[in-house]
Amino acid sequence: MPSIPEAELIRLQANQAHVRNICILAHVDHGKTTLSDSLLASNGIISSKLAGKVRFLDSRADEQERGITMESSAISLYFKIRRRVAAASIAAAAAKASAAVPSGNVMDQSNDTTATTTTAGTGTEDSAANSGTSTPAETVAEEYLINLIDSPGHVDFSGEVSTASRLCDGALVLVDAVEGVCTQTHTVLRQAWKESVRPVLVINKIDRLITELQFTPLEAYIHLNKILEQVNAVMGTFFSENVLEEDYRKKAEKKKEQEGKGGKEGSTGLEDMFSDWHVETQDDSHIYFHPSQGNVIFASAIDGWAFRVDQFAAIYAQKLGMKEAVLRKCLWGDFYLDPKTKRVIGYKGLKGRALKPLAIHLVLDNVWKVYDVVVVNPDKEMTEKVVKSLNLKVLPRDMRSKDTRAVLTTIFSQWLPLSTCVLLAVVEQLPSPAAAQKIRMPKMLHPFETTPPEPTEDWEKGMINCDPTSGVVAYVSKMVSVPLDVLPKNKRKTLSAEEMRQRGRVQREQLVAAAKSAELGEVGVHLDVDEVVANRLQKEAEDKAAAEELEGKEALIGFSRIYSGTVRVGQRLKVLGPKYDPANPTQHCSEVTVDSLFMIMGRDLIGLDQVPAGNVFGIGGLEGHVLKYGTLWSAEWEGGQNLVGKGLETAPIVRVALEPEDPSQMAQLVRGLQLLNQADPSVQVLTQETGEHVILTSGEVHLQRCMADLRERFARIEISMSEPIVPFRETAVDAPAQIVTSSAMAVNEAQGRDQGEKLIAKSETGARGTIVATTANRHVRFVVRTVPIPEDLKKYLLDHAEQIQTYVEDKSRNAKNNSGAAVLTEEVETGEQAKAQKKLLDELTPLFAQAGEDWKGREKDILAFGPRRVGPNLLINQLGFDFSRNRNNSSADSEESNSNGGITVQDMAESIQTGFQIATNGGPLCSEPMLGMAFFLQEIEILDSSQEVGGGSEGRSKMAVSSGQVITSMRDACRLGFLEWSPRLMLAMYSCDIQTTAEVLGKVYAVIARRKGKILHEEMKEGTPFFSIQALLPVVESFGFSDDIRKRTSGAASPQLIFSHFEVLDMDPFWVPNTVEELEDLGEKADRENIAKKYMDVVRKRKGLFVEQKIVEHAEKQRTLRKN
């Protein structure tokens, strides 16, 4: 098939009703890239023989090598349908074609294709569901532009799925017919739902049911129905979640209204009842997938076929003498063909007879038959018969091929070509940008409104109507890095065959003329053979030099979707950053000039002059203005609206430190990291306090991709990488304290000692964890008690981290000086904040009450959360007074207290908090953050304040010394208090999903057990030999896990790892064997067995902290000396 001229594609961009923006979403390895291959082949981008084998859109070397997609890529495709219509209805059909696809019920859209035939690609007659009876006079051609995005399925790259779905209006959601609904299927369906992206289900790899599982058509039918049920169950949960949420919101609104009216009498309960009915009565039929609705495709991407049942309806309607529309509804489900009456009957009509459902009889049997005669039991004669009965014209040469798979693809490419079926479904089932934006835009602009208000602003109208004449609104969802030599302006023009021939002709003529003139010895003719050749060589050398200069350089292109207006090269636009707030329009906002525009064609770009609303495109000139994502806004319009949505990104958990192999190349590394940070939305690039350059990635595969990118594209230098740094947490539990060993003491080296006198020591009289601390200059003495936070409260703090963070941040932004004041009680300025605080307090009160007498009512005395002011540890004021207000019973402000001498308790408040923040940020075990510890500040006393600290500069410097010492004392007191309890390390855990076959189950278990994982759940997938296992695996043990599992199971299992939570490792890192048996078993220090100590020591070693090591005393005794 010849490739489509660029001009055709560009022309179609302007025809909104004929544009579709779609993405392909699925769990990893369900066949997305393979499927897109067939679609590309239909446009002549790759050869149809190679479709399904090259995985063209996986253009990176590492993608091809590992066989998984790591970056989403986009491509624009051309699709032409020739609809067969009766002469009278041509006009009507044409009118219909130009109208926008109706929104709402998916079923509405099944377009009356009863009398239509389709052709794909550039217009060859399609035999998909017809015997070629149409005549050109009866057809209307419709052309479409399909902007397709292939997304990665691996969980490490879920960020890319959010990007893709943001730009699209429709999605093809693939499900592997054998594996069924997997974790990522769930995730991508949810993402599509959230973004109001309409899905079409593609059940792929049906060939595996035939060749691998050897299902009969009946078994396959039952199995496929189960998959449909699973997917619909997932959709159902989204729907009910939505309805309940809406209901809740409505009730809340109503309540508010009633309150506003001055409290009408309580509701009769009737309203509640009605609203419950409302949940049940909402129509949800349009969200489900059913073959008869045309939104389910059955496919085998690798063998290049796909069908929707209505294709078969078109074939059989005439044969059975039925109306096509009726047959279409019966082709999936409990409908049977009565052999006597030749009529379609329902289940009741069966009357005990064992008939096959129509779906098997008319559809699956045929597919199975082809596989049977070609692949399973190859039989040439039978194959020919089948081909004939299907009315296909296969060349004898193709039929004779020894490669059965090739015969199969040849037959299917004629009978059920994948690209036609899929693209037709896209065109019919998925909305055009104009139709989609009517639904998506109000939701995007007013995510919390049940009924979005009518648009009033120009930009709102422009977006909702997808108006190309309005001002520009576009969303840049990511920055893609492309090699400079790919940019159209740098590309050497590829010549068409005709131009090439023409050029050759000219050169030949010149050569002949030159040769002739040389022969004749003509004078005055300047052309000679050498000159022609030299000219050519020089031109080639110049081209090569230009190409070399560009090689290795990268440019950043914004991957965008335009919702309103038409963007043009040279236009000035506003760029709104992700933190842009309409209330503060001057911040996070800059202006750019559009440098270039592109249509993205996989690894190629086509230069454009303008892009109208409703298209996906690439834009140049944003470098330095957009970091990862942003909104483009017409410069003429005031203000703006931030379109940045919330993505799917998994929390980046794998952290490595990087440095160049050659230290002089640091600048390249820094530049490379900047580029990486821009080009990948899910990576985090940091420079630590120590000056180390660190990247955080969402998993091992993501890390490997980032490293490949840095080494080969962005920095282009050798980079050495530290061992992955895995985060731990430190906590303590209420278990018997161990005899504190020398290592614990060493850990706590920092605690202040002064000539044998302990300045920070355990209180003899106080409860467990109580520490009395005195600063080294003996100015301040305080008592702080450490207590592990009870489970429920800890869980609340962890689950509500985001709320606490927003609240505390808002507050510290508003408050001028809040040191020493309880975070939850100071008067708040804004209404929103007051509400947030009240909610937080209301929820904390019962939890504190449950926690015990000490805790009751203390939620009002929380001085700080830590570490970093927002974490899950608490500093609680138990002094009995609010020490920011009572200012030691004087009303002096801080200026005065400094000058008149004398340190006050208030002056210490900030230092105490800082000490708490430092301690919780790095606990005593291995300086990792603490989790779930509370510190009660019980007493604070200023010893001899007035005499020691005088006024003036001397006084101030003494003050500084004192507050510095309070910080260290508080830090050490918190750490020592922590060690009074039984300390524990907490491990970051991955939740791990593995699909595997029964044969290798044992091996999978062995690998998980060796890596200290725990199996949570194991389930056999009904009807298949597959098991799905859910496990928890410590992140620290996870490196190389995927490879290990793949190797040991010969590729039969591949895990998906997602960070889940921190879990306590129930082992005291300071535990040493005490009893005789333990000593016998484990030796004196138990360092072989104590995993907690092992982890702790690794971290301590990395951080340069003291590690207690056993040094062999008499080395020679342990050596086996060879006797000679």
Ligand SMILES: Nc1nc2c(ncn2[C@@H]2O[C@H](COP(=O)(O)OP(=O)(O)OP(=O)(O)O)[C@@H](O)[C@H]2O)c(=O)[nH]1
């Ligand atoms: N038997 C069979 N194998 C298929 C089919 N489609 C794809 N595959 C195979 O499944 C594997 C994964 O295919 P891909 O197309 O790379 O899958 P993907 O969904 O793009 O994977 P990611 O992008 O990594 O998520 C490849 O080995 C394909 O050959 C199919 O219809 N039948």
Ligand SMILES: [Mg+2]
């Ligand atoms: Mg892929």
